Amino acid sequence: MYTSPLREPLIRGNKNYKQVTDDILSPMAGKPSKYWYAGITLAGIALLFGAWATFRTVFYGIGEWGLNKTIGWGWGITNFVWWVGIGHAGTFISAILLLFRQKWRTSINRSAEAMTLIAVMCAGFFPLIHMGRLLLGFYIFPYPNTRALWVNFNSPLLWDVFAISTYFAVSLVFWYVGLIPDLGTVRDRATTKIRKAIYGFLSFGWTGSARHWSRHETVSLILAGLAAPLVLSVHTIVSFDFATSVIPGWHTTIFPPYFVSGAIFSGFAMVLTLMIVTRKALNLEEYITLNHIESMNKIIILTGSIVGVAYLTEFFIAWYSGVEFETYAFFNRAFGPYAWAYWIMMTCNVITPQLFWFRKIRRSVVLTFIISIFVNIGMWFERFVIVVTSLHRDFLPSSWTMYSPTMVEVGLYVGTLGLFFTLFLLFIRVFPVIAVAEVKGVLKSSGEKQKLTGHE
């Protein structure tokens, strides 16, 4: 397929197919670096903090948290939505960018999908722990029981159960099906018997047969076609948790697409945070190039701007509606006791992504890394502002009060951060972080060398 020479190459260094395999699989061999050990130790400590917090919550109950009658949802659900949102970028990159034939996705989709799975696990932890009695968590599924009761299908919280479960299951399957050919490659290069056996098992007997590849492509495309509306539906259903209520600041029709845009926004920021470190640490800068970083930054401007327009819309309509409760809700956000959270959110979410209009900033690795962190901070605060400010002052002034998290709630959050980084660090040791076969597939059209043979 003809590619205009105006396009920047996606794979640098004049690679041939063999080099691609070598470059991407080499981080899996040998001993991990001292940075890896440092990283996983830190993550492990965070995980321990989370374990303590979990113990306190399960053993002593939700009273260990800072919630009260007025503000029944605090850090717990903020973190839930934050993690689910982050997860969406992985599916966006795998599925939606596949449907749009964006070749640059091939260097980042494997890691992004892994990130999705881990993020969804972290997210799922919060609904589970907030039940208090974790062991009865299975109540949320509709199964025939002696109480003759079913679950409440009218509740968005239940829709969430189906949405998150489906999302995790389909993402897992999508990630794994894509991974199988690469696992075959790892198996065939394995030097020890154990590695050969393990990857042999994991690769499900993959040989690279043309017939298998053909079906594999069909499956990938259809899964992408299914995953694209799925990812929209999941964060939409999460937004329904709030939008189906009658609370000012929660009940607003723009929530579904606004939440989805916000999710992709924060998700891409997390992908950037991870990929910028990974590409340096694993020497993959020729595969995850400045072009990739710039493309991801463009998506950040796009989704960040959509989020910004949504903020303005909500603000305007709150006034336009003439409903004093609605108007007050937004006034209170900007000028009430939680104003500090609101302005952090506005600065991080509205101002920082707009910096990416400047090419120099788009192509700066250091600035991108910093901005990506700010975006994730901003998006955390967005969920905090939506959840807490809307609850703490709604219709009845006598109910107005404040909320602040306890150390236990902080511990649970830090614990999930620990889980996230632990699992991601393990991922890069055990699996190829870049989709080897997919990169080879675009090497001819988008690599630096236009024609390559394998002859050394």
Added chain:
Amino acid sequence: MVMENQKFVLTKKLSSLIYGMIGIGILSLAVSFFIGTGGERIAANLLLNTYYFLALGLIGLFLVTVHTIAESGWHTSIQRIGEAMSSFIPVAGVLMLLLFVFGGLHLLYEWTHEDHLDEILLKKVAYLNAPFFYVRFAAYFAAWILLAHFIRKYSLQLDETGDLKYYRKFRIFSAIFVVTLAITSVTSSWDWLMSIDAHWFSTLYGWYVFSSMLASGTAVLIILLIVLRRMGYMAHVNSEHIHDLGKYLFGFSIFWAYLWFSQYMLIWYANIPEETVYFYERHKHFSTIFYVNLILNFVVPFFALMTRDSKRGSLILLPVSVIVFIGHWLDLYQLIMPGVVGGEESGIGIPEIGITIGFVGLFLFFVFRSLARAPMVPKNHPFYKESFEYHTQY
């Protein structure tokens, strides 16, 4: 290559058809007045059509500019169609202005009835007042017309000279247009459409209307492309290009349905009377159109365009595009009519059908005029060769 410099040639047959349609439109307008159709209904039809075809023009340009800033290669070969659609924007502006100035504003919007403002409308007076309305109107059209003008100018200059500096300007103005449209399409839909039901509000409204116009604009682009190909033009367009457009139609229709459902379900679920009153009116007096809207704009494209083959040729794609075009007209109908005219006085009759035919003719007049002014193939566009040799892996 002969084909590369090919311009559109308006045949006698085509121009008679177009003039005929415009004639029907003017005649229908006159007849409507004559047979005593309410002023509200006529004004509503004029608003519906000026808005609809304005939106088609804006979306035509939007599709061009979005693909430009996304550095899409395949789209360059059909770029001229989007540019041609955008030539209608100033025409719509003039017609809309005439409509508003010559009594339309008063007939359409209850917030202009200054002696009847209740307490809710009084709260919105700072935004919903005629002077500010016109200021915004002027701002929207100034921005759109200026941007469309420059984008078209640079596109043609790039083609004539091949100098890449025009490509860079083209890109910058494309980006400015996309951002501008993102905001102005939302606020203009509040001004012209949402304020019809001035007691009601919905934060999703602007995006909902945009998604409706996006689906329809894509459908119209497809119809124009297929019609041009059948006339012998655009021979370099192959089934890959058409497949991509078909995918867009499929995807945008689903996206529209998703927004339709979001707005409807949330208002249904919370059951707050000041919000549900909007759908109550539509269920009571416009229920057929309300549900036909869903069938034409979602059910039909979803099932008809699911298979790969259906999107790769005109056999299914053309009728589905026409259905979507009609469907979103009906969508606008049920956005405008209930608030302006109400159940008893409204219907689908001479004003609706005749005036619409007139606008179709007028739209086509300007589209073909634009296509005749420049080669249909932007041969000096840096990505044109990619579009010309377009084969994909999937």
Added chain:
Amino acid sequence: MNKYITAYYLDEEDLLKGIGQMKAKGLKILDVLTPFPVHGIDKALNMRRSRLTRVAFVAGAIGAVLGFGFQAWIFTVDYPLNIGGKPFFAVPSFMPVAFELTVLFSAFAMVIAFFVSNKLGPGAKALIHDERATDDRFLVVVEVDDSLADENIKEIELALAEAGAEGITLKA
């Protein structure tokens, strides 16, 4: 006992050309192994279109009907409950779960069908002709019947060589 003649290319374009030449000579190719999907190979090997899409559609339809129907049955027949004044047959409420089940059924049925039709799965044994088929070599595999005479085998090997393949080997 099955014997195989394998030969490889180092470039996928050469592979496609070679396959064309082999087909012209009437060579029966058992399989082609590549490190990534090669565009055009479906046509070259006359592969019929996958039926997995049909599996996905049917399973999705089943999921939709099951999802919507189950909720409707629970709320209208088995245990109707008044939830916030909503009607028992609450169509908008049933949509999210019905949609999720559609996607779930569709995805899983198709992936399971994919594994079954390719005979892939946990514990499946891969017959590895050349370890570099998953690295940078594009392998062509021809099956050789035991009964085939030596001269026929030589013919096949010659055909492969003329089609530009390298590393032609006969193995058990």
